[in-house]
Amino acid sequence: MWPKRKNIRLKNYDYRQNGAYFITIATYERQKLFGPEMESLLLDSYHLLERKYPYCQIQEKITMPDHVHFILTIDGEDKIEERKSISDIIQWFKGSTTIRYIEKVKAGQLPAFHEKIWQKGFYEHVIRSEEEVYQVRKYIQENPLKLALLQEEWKKK
Known part of the structure; x- marks a missing residue:
């Protein structure tokens, strides 16, 4: 039997309220599925998310070979209820991108994947605070550089 997943969500916190959230979603088994050809599919998905959920905006974002990072802001005057x-928004995003990814695999435009595209859950x-916004933006922006430096180190070994 699999061990029970640890719940990383804040207890008694309403994830529908206005605020900014740093989101990371990884591919299933960390498959390296995302290259430049995936960028337009993800950009379209971010725009579709903002249209479907008008109180959401995608801020800083980056696509890495096996995960995505972005800042999701929720802001609006509508009723929180x-x-x-x-969780529902990210589930919709993952489902939407999966459907579109499969269409592109069938058309020979993207590589096939093993079992699933996304891992279960997300971070x-x-x-x-504003300082945290700065730190998260910096982390997202520097992520590709960190990967490139790591790959250089691995080549040396």
Whole structure:
């Protein structure tokens, strides 16, 4: 039997309220599925998410070979009770990108994947200050550089 997954969400926190959230979603078994040809599919998916959930905006974003990072902001005057939670929003995003990815695999435009595209769940961090916004943006922007430096180190070994 698999061990029970640890719940990383904040207890008694309503993930529908206005705020900024650092989101990371990894591919299933860390498959390296995402290259330049995936960028337009993801950009379209971010725009579709913003249209489907008008109180959501995708801020800083980066696509890595086996994961994506972005800042999701929720802001609006609408009733919080009528909003979807971050879990529902990310579930929709993963489903939407999976459908579109499969279409592109069938058309020979993207590589096939093993079993699934996305891992179960996602990582989120509630951003609580302007300093944190700065740090998260910096982390997202520097992520590709860190990967390139790591790959250089691996080549030397």
